Amino acid sequence: MAEPKTLALDAMGGDHGPEVVIPGAALSLTRNPSLRFVAFGDESRMRAALAEHPRLADRIRLVGTTLAIGMHDKPSQALRRGKGSSMWLALEAVKSGEAQAAISAGNTGALMAISRLILRQIPGIERPAIAAQWPTVRRACIVLDVGSNIGANARQLVEYALMGAAMARAQFGIDRPTVGLLNVGVEEIKGNEDVKEANAWLKRESADLPLTYSGFIEGDQIGQGIVDVVVVEGFAGNIALKTAEGTARQISTYLKGAMTQSLLTKAGALIAKSGFKTLKSLTDPRNLNGAPFLGLNGIAIKSHGGTDAVGFARAIDLGYELAEKRVIDRIAGDIASIAGRLDTAAAGGSG
Amino acid sequence: MAEPKTLALDAMGGDHGPEVVIPGAALSLTRNPSLRFVAFGDESRMRAALAEHPRLADRIRLVGTTLAIGMHDKPSQALRRGKGSSMWLALEAVKSGEAQAAISAGNTGALMAISRLILRQIPGIERPAIAAQWPTVRRACIVLDVGSNIGANARQLVEYALMGAAMARAQFGIDRPTVGLLNVGVEEIKGNEDVKEANAWLKRESADLPLTYSGFIEGDQIGQGIVDVVVVEGFAGNIALKTAEGTARQISTYLKGAMTQSLLTKAGALIAKSGFKTLKSLTDPRNLNGAPFLGLNGIAIKSHGGTDAVGFARAIDLGYELAEKRVIDRIAGDIASIAGRLDTAAAGGSG
Numbered sequence: 001m002a003e004p005k006t007l008a009l010d011a012m013g014g015d016h017g018p019e020v021v022i023p024g025a026a027l028s029l030t031r032n033p034s035l036r037f038v039a040f041g042d043e044s045r046m047r048a049a050l051a052e053h054p055r056l057a058d059r060i061r062l063v064g065t066t067l068a069i070g071m072h073d074k075p076s077q078a079l080r081r082g083k084g085s086s087m088w089l090a091l092e093a094v095k096s097g098e099a100q101a102a103i104s105a106g107n108t109g110a111l112m113a114i115s116r117l118i119l120r121q122i123p124g125i126e127r128p129a130i131a132a133q134w135p136t137v138r139r140a141c142i143v144l145d146v147g148s149n150i151g152a153n154a155r156q157l158v159e160y161a162l163m164g165a166a167m168a169r170a171q172f173g174i175d176r177p178t179v180g181l182l183n184v185g186v187e188e189i190k191g192n193e194d195v196k197e198a199n200a201w202l203k204r205e206s207a208d209l210p211l212t213y214s215g216f217i218e219g220d221q222i223g224q225g226i227v228d229v230v231v232v233e234g235f236a237g238n239i240a241l242k243t244a245e246g247t248a249r250q251i252s253t254y255l256k257g258a259m260t261q262s263l264l265t266k267a268g269a270l271i272a273k274s275g276f277k278t279l280k281s282l283t284d285p286r287n288l289n290g291a292p293f294l295g296l297n298g299i300a301i302k303s304h305g306g307t308d309a310v311g312f313a314r315a316i317d318l319g320y321e322l323a324e325k326r327v328i329d330r331i332a333g334d335i336a337s338i339a340g341r342l343d344t345a346a347a348g349g350s351g
Numbered sequence: 352m353a354e355p356k357t358l359a360l361d362a363m364g365g366d367h368g369p370e371v372v373i374p375g376a377a378l379s380l381t382r383n384p385s386l387r388f389v390a391f392g393d394e395s396r397m398r399a400a401l402a403e404h405p406r407l408a409d410r411i412r413l414v415g416t417t418l419a420i421g422m423h424d425k426p427s428q429a430l431r432r433g434k435g436s437s438m439w440l441a442l443e444a445v446k447s448g449e450a451q452a453a454i455s456a457g458n459t460g461a462l463m464a465i466s467r468l469i470l471r472q473i474p475g476i477e478r479p480a481i482a483a484q485w486p487t488v489r490r491a492c493i494v495l496d497v498g499s500n501i502g503a504n505a506r507q508l509v510e511y512a513l514m515g516a517a518m519a520r521a522q523f524g525i526d527r528p529t530v531g532l533l534n535v536g537v538e539e540i541k542g543n544e545d546v547k548e549a550n551a552w553l554k555r556e557s558a559d560l561p562l563t564y565s566g567f568i569e570g571d572q573i574g575q576g577i578v579d580v581v582v583v584e585g586f587a588g589n590i591a592l593k594t595a596e597g598t599a600r601q602i603s604t605y606l607k608g609a610m611t612q613s614l615l616t617k618a619g620a621l622i623a624k625s626g627f628k629t630l631k632s633l634t635d636p637r638n639l640n641g642a643p644f645l646g647l648n649g650i651a652i653k654s655h656g657g658t659d660a661v662g663f664a665r666a667i668d669l670g671y672e673l674a675e676k677r678v679i680d681r682i683a684g685d686i687a688s689i690a691g692r693l694d695t696a697a698a699g700g701s702g
Contacts, residue, residue, distance in 0.1 A: 219593030223601035242570030250574035265626035272619025
């Protein structure tokens with residue numbers, strides 16, 4: 001077995017701070033009993049939250065800081081004024097090797113900017129990406145990039161494919177995850193040049209890579225779970241992710257209205273209560289909370305800002321999984337193994 | 352009142368052909384009793400379908416042709432070999448003035464290519480767009496472009512805003528539809544240069560245009576119905592549309608599974624049957640079938656290929672609405688009115 005892992009927690013990120021982060025750590029510890037934590041934030045609030053979770057007490061080191069990045073601070077402000085903040089210190093703990101992953105529910109732009117500054121990119125990676133876990137009618141899949149960058153050239157799309165596959169291997173325990181490239185049609189003539197080149201490169205070069213390339217897929221196929229990893233540039237990826245969230249919320253609004261439209265529907269809904277509970281759990285965003293920034297020399301995970309302890313614990317679980325399975329080493333190894341060949345993707349090698 | 356309208360029908364488009372198109376026309380006629388039709392396709396199949404709808408008989412002219420564009424023909428093939436096909440003849444009927452709109456459930460790429468060739472673009476419009484009707488928790492909204500083009504510069508995004516607003520005025524009967532620009536965040540610093548420039552232009556110049564510019568919106572806000580028109584370049588727009596469709600289908604799969612998981616849920620679902628009927632009708636894609644190609648000198652409407660007569664009738668209704676409200680004249684007038692100012696959007700006039 002691997003040595004015990006320590007995770008660094010930004011206790012001040014998100015809408016709730018230590019009152020969610022500390023109970024989240026306690027919950028994750030019940031599932032991952034070898035875990036240790038170091039948490040950064042307001043010391044008295046962290047202590048108060050910890051008092052209710054005595055079993056966590058000897059597994060967590062608390063580091064007090066009065067500085068915190070605001071949810072609406074711009075990345076540039078966060079870089080200038082964020083030194084010593086709870087988020088900054090959590091990432092420094094990864095950099096120094098004390099922790100093997102950092103988890104924050106804070107401001108996405110600030111977290112990305114500070115992560116890049118402190119952890120730096122893996123050699124050979126042009127661009128890190130944010131990888132979302134996406135529910136499907138089969139198991140979850142991974143979609144990246146969901147907004148770390150706007151636009152991506154062919155080479156960067158190939159990097160996303162490799163990084164997403166490394167995450168899928170770690171998270172789902174499969175040897176050769178299937179990877180699809182999101183496009184506006186599945187025919188070879190569809191899409192922009194970057195997408196076409198990345199498609200050609202992956203078709204030509206992926207036989208000896210630890211993934212199975214499935215070609216183009218369309219937006220309606222993501223939720224069908226036909227691939228383990230969906231690659232897309234960050235503008236369209238972010239819009240797709242948020243559109244899916246919005247559609248799920250919209251249908252939930254419709255359903256609530258329809259089930260309360262009459263006494264009969266209310267009665268039926270009450271009788272079918274266990275079914276609605278199943279539906280709620282299948283669509284519960286907390287189950288898949290936690291989006292890592294891939295491509296850096298260390299694991300940084302963004303938790304949803306509004307989540308509760310159950311959701312935050314899932315982001316911690318993911319950090320533990322990725323650290324345990326050494327996903328950074330895998331990405332670095334994969335990228336190094338194709339270094340010479342990758343340039344042909346950017347150079348338009350759709351030959 | 353305006354003079355009677357004639358609509359041109361491609362009777363061979365889609366998965367079903369005349370057996371859906373003719374009953375669809377009959378159904379739309381019951382709602383729009385002044386309508387007349389000219390339909391192009393296999394004459395004996397059209398006659399057989401018409402035999403069941405005697406009230407339509409003296410309102411429709413049938414024009415026989417044995418040529419039809421295949422659902423998988425490439426646009427280039429359709430342009431080369433499509434002359435005289437049912438789709439081609441329907442668009443020529445609009446060009447000649449016999450009909451005021453063409454409706455086809457055929458191949459999207461072919462329909463777009465032939466429409467552009469025959470109808471030509473409105474002077475001042477750089478790019479036509481496909482406008483989808485999108486269900487929301489309030490009334491429907493219009494989203495464009497959903498795939499006519501990949502990418503769009505600032506000027507083209509402004510064109511989409513004007514064209515979408517003209518459609519919203521015709522369809523929803525409102526004077527100044529609200530227009531949002533889809534982006535990866537609502538802050539001014541988010542997005543690519545094209546989106547930022549279009550945003551700056553619309554903020555600066557839209558006061559005297561027949562729309563109210565609402566700024567950036569995010570993907571999860573489309574289904575909330577916070578604006579009447581959502582503007583986005585075609586790659587992200589197509590992915591958003593299909594992702595929403597896929598998510599709706601995914602949740603429907605979850606719901607079916609959950610409601611059949613036990614005898615109790617089955618009983619409850621039976622009792623709440625009227626509620627599920629409401630839900631089904633709220634999410635029924637047939638209600639919002641019909642996506643016009645905007646920006647051409649004539650109305651061409653794409654119906655979903657797999658729809659039935661109820662859905663096809665909706666696409667016909669939309670063609671009638673857009674013709675009746677003279678949406679092409681409105682777009683041409685709006686574009687002409689800002690011709691000099693529009694160039695500043697493309698020239699990077701983000702002030």
